[in-house]
Amino acid sequence: xxxxxxxxxxxxxxxxxxxxxxxxxxxxxxxxxxxxxxxxxxxxxxxxxxxxxxxxxxxxxxxxxxxxxxxxxxxxxxxxxxxxxxxxxxxxxxxxxxxxxxxxxxxxxxxxxxxxxxxxxxxxxxxxxxxxxxxxxxxxxxxxxxxxxxxxxxxxxxxxxxxxxxxxxxxxxxxxxxxxxxxxxxxxxxxxxxxxxxxxxxxxxxxxxxxxxxxxxxxxxxxxxxx
Amino acid sequence: xxxxxxxxxxxxxxxxxxxxxxxxxxxxxxxxxxxxxxxxxxxxxxxxxxxxxxxxxxxxxxxxxxxxxxxxxxxxxxxxxxxxxxxxxxxxxxxxxxxxxxxxxxxxxxxxxxxxxxxxxxxxxxxxxxxxxxxxxxxxxxxxxxxxxxxxxxxxxxxxxxxxxxxxxxxxxxxxxxxxxxxxxxxxxxxxxxxxxxxxxxxxxxxxxxxxxxxxxxxxxxxxxxx
DNA sequence: CAAAACCTTGACTGGACGGTCAAAAGTGAG
DNA sequence: CTCACTTTTGACCGTCCAGTCAAGGTTTTG
Numbered sequence: 001x002x003x004x005x006x007x008x009x010x011x012x013x014x015x016x017x018x019x020x021x022x023x024x025x026x027x028x029x030x031x032x033x034x035x036x037x038x039x040x041x042x043x044x045x046x047x048x049x050x051x052x053x054x055x056x057x058x059x060x061x062x063x064x065x066x067x068x069x070x071x072x073x074x075x076x077x078x079x080x081x082x083x084x085x086x087x088x089x090x091x092x093x094x095x096x097x098x099x100x101x102x103x104x105x106x107x108x109x110x111x112x113x114x115x116x117x118x119x120x121x122x123x124x125x126x127x128x129x130x131x132x133x134x135x136x137x138x139x140x141x142x143x144x145x146x147x148x149x150x151x152x153x154x155x156x157x158x159x160x161x162x163x164x165x166x167x168x169x170x171x172x173x174x175x176x177x178x179x180x181x182x183x184x185x186x187x188x189x190x191x192x193x194x195x196x197x198x199x200x201x202x203x204x205x206x207x208x209x210x211x212x213x214x215x216x217x218x219x220x221x222x223x224x225x226x227x
Numbered sequence: 228x229x230x231x232x233x234x235x236x237x238x239x240x241x242x243x244x245x246x247x248x249x250x251x252x253x254x255x256x257x258x259x260x261x262x263x264x265x266x267x268x269x270x271x272x273x274x275x276x277x278x279x280x281x282x283x284x285x286x287x288x289x290x291x292x293x294x295x296x297x298x299x300x301x302x303x304x305x306x307x308x309x310x311x312x313x314x315x316x317x318x319x320x321x322x323x324x325x326x327x328x329x330x331x332x333x334x335x336x337x338x339x340x341x342x343x344x345x346x347x348x349x350x351x352x353x354x355x356x357x358x359x360x361x362x363x364x365x366x367x368x369x370x371x372x373x374x375x376x377x378x379x380x381x382x383x384x385x386x387x388x389x390x391x392x393x394x395x396x397x398x399x400x401x402x403x404x405x406x407x408x409x410x411x412x413x414x415x416x417x418x419x420x421x422x423x424x425x426x427x428x429x430x431x432x433x434x435x436x437x438x439x440x441x442x443x444x445x446x447x448x449x450x451x452x453x454x
Numbered sequence: 455c456a457a458a459a460c461c462t463t464g465a466c467t468g469g470a471c472g473g474t475c476a477a478a479a480g481t482g483a484g
Numbered sequence: 485c486t487c488a489c490t491t492t493t494g495a496c497c498g499t500c501c502a503g504t505c506a507a508g509g510t511t512t513t514g
Contacts, residue, residue, distance in 0.1 A: 207395030
């Protein structure tokens with residue numbers, strides 16, 4: 001009842017899940033391999049063969065555990081999204097605004113650094129037009145974002161942060177944090193080898209936090225938008 | 228000598244270009260169609276057939292004008308990147324820092340709104356590991372970014388903007404501006420139909436500019452990064 | 455040990471797709 | 485009209501790939 005399917009399209013046939021020990025192991029191996037391959041090659045570019053290879057089994061064997069390529073994809077995407085949402089859900093109306101946002105941004109930057117594949121997988125899905133998670137975006141995600149934006153709105157009304165459209169603030173945070181995973185290649189090309197170095201994550205976090213958190217500080221002398 | 232190939236890998240065979248009137252027309256039709264299809268489906272997902280269809284010609288006919296799918300892709304990518312760079316190149320050391328950046332950000336946001344396909348095409352290329360433009364990123368783009376970052380560094384030294392790593396500032400700008408094109412589907416899913424409305428672009432620009440420009444204002448009471 | 459259930463595999467099918475080819479259709483100069 | 489040329493087309497090839505199938509191997513369980 002727990003791991004069922006939050007992105008499910010066909011809630012009809014609930015497959016029973018008396019997963020044997022070996023099934024759990026193999027399914028996990030497949031999902032791990034799938035994440036890497038899908039993230040690197042995209043949905044179309046990834047082949048079942050490649051995933052199977054990376055999971056140390058034959059293609060036929062993989063298809064014994066999952067009915068189709070799309071099913072593998074759906075499940076790995078679902079896991080990723082779930083994990084991605086956690087720190088966002090954790091934003092609390094009771095905390096200190098800047099502190100809450102700092103924690104969220106930091107968490108997302110960490111995730112991008114530690115699990116760039118997940119970020120790229122999601123990114124890819126969206127760029128294809130979100131064929132599998134559009135419904136999820138319009139329902140559960142929208143609700144969640146609305147909820148968190150209401151909190152931010154309240155902070156603004158209380159003059160605890162600058163009056164910036166909460167939705168755009170969220171988008172800005174998503175944009176920057178995702179960027180470091182999705183455009184890793186470009187960043188490395190420009191910064192050279194230093195990009196992988198130890199201090200880099202801290203440096204990145206510092207810069208991003210400086211810009212965004214400074215950008216929402218409650219100030220009197222506010223920068224006006226163009227018009 | 229002009230439209231040759233800035234991303235070229237094989238500078239060897241320079242094809243002569245006494246393009247007839249009809250050739251120019253057809254090639255343009257193909258490139259326009261290709262941009263749309265590649266942006267929507269990705270390189271692997273796009274088929275020559277689909278591109279030809281959208282350009283109102285047969286697949287064979289398309290392949291008469293371009294030797295291969297990759298050649299079409301390369302050319303459309305090249306055009307896109309070229310266009311993308313212009314406003315960045317325009318950043319001048321002589322202008323007022325905040326004004327220069329405002330202009331750049333605004334220009335990029337406009338491009339994202341008017342030509343999201345270009346943004347998605349580029350994004351897709353990077354996420355595949357930049358197979359065709361890695362070299363370009365490491366050479367020409369890197370040089371250009373280094374150059375512009377030196378300008379920003381100077382602004383910082385002159386205390387005209389806050390001391391934020393120029394590279395990360397550039398990445399943040401790229402991230403946010405690209406986001407509105409690349410994640411359009413997600414944004415629309417969350418904001419509902421209002422996302423397409425008239426005021427939306429201005430609203431977006433205002434919010435993004437507020438955050439980033441405020442974030443780099445030269446202030447005494449600076450927000451410190453986590454550590 | 456033996457039957458049943460579960461797991462694994464190689465060979466195969468059908469469809470999509472990039473690209474070739476040779477021949478037809480159009481175009482224009484003399 | 486004729487000849488050389490460019491453009492357009494349908495038929496075709498080889499390859500890749502998701503998914504099926506039937507048969508054999510391995511575990512589990514009584």
